[in-house]
Amino acid sequence: MKNKKPKVLHIISSLQQGGAERQLIELVKKNKNHAICQLISGNAFEDEVNDNKIKIFDLKTKNIFSFIINLYKLNKIINYYNPDVINTWMYHSSLMIIVLKLMKIKNNIPLIWGLRCSNMDTSHYSILLKMVIKFCKFFSHIPDIIINNSKAGLDFHKKLGFKNKHTVIHNGIDTSRFLLNEKFRNNFRSQYKIHKDAIVLLCVGRNDPMKDHDTLIKAFKKLNRKFPSVILLLAGLGTEKIKNLNNIITLGPRKDIEYIYSSSDIIISSSAFGEGFSNALAEGMSSKLIPIATEVGDSKYILGNIGKLIKPKSINELYKAIEYMLELDKDNFENQKKLARKRILNNFSQNKMMSSYNKLYAEIVDK
Template structure:
């Protein structure tokens, strides 16, 4: 009989955790697992992807943060019908929810998914900070904790998470979807009116303080004082207020004409292929950056800050710089431009790093083995 596993996540919008969840459930062995994905909020852009792959999805139609009792009633009803062998939370809210459900489903194993590392708690509101503190206290009652980065494991161990219940399983990158495609990249560059002689540097990620766009923009300003044949693009969305702050900063730094704000895009393989360099300027919180892995799968070299597992992901294929340091980021980008200009790098070598170490097969097999190793199952 197949094991019934229910994944619980806040939403199915565009996001690293959401995309990894979808990648995982699509590739779990359907002869072994009967999978359901339950999510809080409707209108997620990625829901169709699951449905098209015959994965059962259930939306709880949560109406806001304080819609609690009706939300829990609906959730309990679905879980009583399914009677899952395992509940797998994705991110803090869902993790806590699974542990509070445990008394009602005593024979169900509880699995947490940890997707971040060095969290800057001062950047979050009181409820998020409280959730993390409770998560630390209750982590010992979980059957299995899957962390997607070594940095995330170290951080949570330092906050009291139980070592014997934690396992690191890196993200899996779909190298069939993310692969070199110069024609697709050229189409995007034509759309943005970027000539083939211009060096295009991209920062991919939601507009959020964690991604540290200000440091990126300051590095852009420094680089533009030395070079004219460079252009920059930021792909991602965020709150209107924060976006306006970033637009204003670009104006103040006198680089607004050099930066394209592309918003959210569904054609990410094409976007990566349009870039000469991908930049990750995150200052905290990253576990395993999908963006770095996806860019590398497309053969694009990366400049990354030493946050989370970013340095381990790129290994010898790119440049690592300290976070919160525009001068170091600018120097790293300059070094990579010089390497590219001298043609002393190999896009095949960059891509092979992902194929060898961060495949979807590796993700699915390691997850399956971990799930099946739980005594309750």
């Protein structure tokens, strides 16, 4: 298959909004010989899927009983699609394909696991997730290679005891999509009655213990007493349920995320644990937002020398980091914005990510 692109079947829990899901959609959009199988129904990317004619298989898993039945369905999908490579995304889909392998079904198709998190604190999640991770660790010798989207994730999984060959492919950002658009900025601010000169902070992420909105909100409440005109936007699944506080606008899940980046000035990643490579952080930087991030996952590498890196779960450090940025003079503030975009352009392009994946697929098929 030296001159032919491998046919790849990607398996993922669901196509709900999320960083892994976004990266998968971008990868498949540029590779017409790829398809996606989701375990649970959901498509936050419906317009892009339809516009790009992406082939989607939906197992419609609802419980453990349908999971067992869907092993048979998944086998039928693999037979029908006949991929050269199977690439799973995250733990649940990785375990499901391992069950098929153990049943001696489709043992000959090269298998890649894609793991996206770093230092997961499973005490916040169900016992089922803990069991799935343990099973994946036990069977981690089976895939041909494990892709992590962060160096921190690679180190974390090796420390947990995941075997086999690991590699890192960082997320790639569509810098032609995520860039400052003054029209978007003005329209969004007008819609939400935000003054054109107000400084707007943004945090993008689902309402989840990992994202630690609590620390961010507490730091912002303290900050707002000194800077009463500053606005905080919270976007992501479940943020609409966060109680509205003074100068905090909760947006919930949004498909027009480019508008929200363009309307803002500072992007904040307040994650307490588990983050591998923060899409929101990199997309915000690509949109000329100054980054402030907790040192979780590969955030230190994403930022380089731009913005501020702080300890997780520290209200005071987060407050001080935002305060520092707000007190910069206009020239330095604008320069930080320019440097943020330059950092993404030079290090985390979508083309670089695509090239890394496609090279790996070709190598694994030609082995």
